[in-house]
Amino acid sequence: MKTSLKKAFAFYKYAALLFTIIYWVYLFIDDWIFIEKYAADMSTIQKLDHLTVWLIYFAVYFLGFTFYFWLITLISIFVYHKLITRKKTI
Structure with missing residues (x-):
């Protein structure tokens, strides 16, 4: 079980890196209209506020990704090692 x-x-390390890259690329593509429209009119403080909101959303989505990844992975490993391999030995 330890090797699994x-x-x-x-x-997970590679999946988390891929998730991060895809999330930030999608974020800029999705919000590009707002960036062009409002970025010139905002002060630096407002830009930092928007960046903070983006970071908070990223943290929430990343925690959700991590939770579901490990939930599915641990259940799968447990089922494989405790139920499937036990049936093979019987």
Whole structure:
């Protein structure tokens, strides 16, 4: 079970990196109209406020991604090691 968790953690690192890149690229593509329309009229403080909101949304989505990834992974590893491999030995 320990090796399965190590493999899952290695996969998680790559999945988290991929999630981060895809999220930020999608964010800029999705909000580009607002960036062009309102960025010239905003002060630096307002821009930092908007960046803070983006970071908070990223943190929430990343925590959700992490929670569901590990929930599914741990259930799958548990089922495989405790139920499937036990049936093979019987």
